[in-house]
Amino acid sequence: MKRTDAIRMHSEEAAAYSQAAETAVEPTRGWLLGAADTHQAMADAARLGDYEYDELED
Numbered sequence: 001m002k003r004t005d006a007i008r009m010h011s012e013e014a015a016a017y018s019q020a021a022e023t024a025v026e027p028t029r030g031w032l033l034g035a036a037d038t039h040q041a042m043a044d045a046a047r048l049g050d051y052e053y054d055e056l057e058d
Contacts, residue, residue, distance in 0.1 A: 003046055003056040010043035 017036035021029050045051045 001056055003051075003058055006046040006051060006053075006056055007043050010039045010046065014039035014043060 014036045017032045017039065021032035021036065024032055042051070042053065046056060
């Protein structure tokens with residue numbers, strides 16, 4: 001997978017989970033926000049070269 005693809009994919013997932021959390025109620029809201037944080041962390045890791053989930057091509 002290309003680094004840019006991993007960054008884009010995880011950033012889009014983070015945004016989608018965050019958007020869904022805006023109208024959700026607990027406990028679903030908390031789960032969605034956690035998933036958004038996880039995907040944002042994965043995007044950041046890919047951006048910084050610390051991505052451990054797959055080999056990335058530059």
